[in-house]
Amino acid sequence: MDVYFEITGNGHPVVLIHSGGSDMRLWKLLIPLLSKNYKVISFDGSGAGKSPAPIKHANYVEDVLSLLDYLELNQAILIGHSMGGQIATDFALNYPERVSKLVLIAPSLTGFIYSKEFVQYHNKILEAAPNIDMMLELALHSPTYQVVINSPQKDLIVQMLRHHFERIFKWPADFCMNWPQPQAVERLGELKAETLFMIGKKDLEDNFRVADKFLKVPNIRFIEIEDADHMIPLTHFEDLYQEITTFIEDGS
Structure with a gap:
């Protein structure tokens, strides 16, 4: 197996x-709660945490499939945050028989066109390379982190971002991400899994525009988390736990 994973x-x-x-580590506070009643599989995506760096191309959707196959799991509930939600959505569209339920936490979306301000923010961070301290300062100066940087989890988000920036410098110069086609933004009406969509009320406007796209999903429920920014798993893990367990047990 090419990714590092843990089971609890x-x-x-x-x-x-x-x-x-x-x-x-994003899930360190949620795992102890979920693992009381479920078999929780957490993993580091290719190039993240303890997983090896991608050789050239990364196909995160196929990584999830490989993990399920390796663990001999016919079906699983997928919970994805931000780009993890994008991966989970693409996986559920392409392998619907492998997904029992889908939980999306402020997901990004393949094929969605983000605002000029959103793109400029990310480009400004990359332009500061290789000065990691400056990259961190620019990254954290965003509504994305307005709540978490004033929480007990500030050090953890800084550690994860620093680790991420250090690692991407070692990726191949021609690195790229491969996503399934057609793009998910065009296919949301085909999503078969019962879906829970959660977003913090203080998240970016772009992420609320993504949420609007998910109105096409046939069987979906939307929940907004009070006083939360984009990093809900670190600041509102108890709210997540309550909403997720209610969703999983409803109708099961």
């Missing part, structure tokens, strides 16, 4: 897919 607890399998710029 017993029960119906739940796979946690972390966001870009983080690693499986």
Whole structure:
């Protein structure tokens, strides 16, 4: 298996897919709660945390498939945050028989066109390379982190971002991400899995525009988390736990 993973607890399998710029430590507060009743599988995506760097191309959707196959899991509940939600959505569209339920936490979306301001923010961070301290300062100066940087988890988000920046310098110069076609933004009406969509009320406007796209999903429920920014798993993990367990148990 090409990615590092850990398994905690017993029960119906739940796979946690972390966001870009983080690693499986994103779920450190949620895992102890979920693992009381479920078999929780967390992993570091290719190039993140303890997983090896991608050789050239990264196909995160196929990485999830490989993980499920390796663990001999016919079906699992997928929980994805930000880019992890993008991965989970693409996986559910392309392998619907492998997904029992889908939980998306402020997901990004393949094929969605982000605002000029959003693109400029990310470009400005990259332009500061290789000065990691400056990259961190620019990255954290965003509504994305307005709540978490004033929480007890500030050090953790800084550690994960620093680790991420250090690692991307070692990736191949021609690195790229491969995503399934057609793009998910064009296919959301085909999503078969019962879906829970959660977003913090203080998240970016672009992420609320993504949420609007998910109105096309046939069987979806939307929840907004009070006083939360983009990093809900670190600041509102108890709220997540309550909403996720209610969703999983409803109708099961």
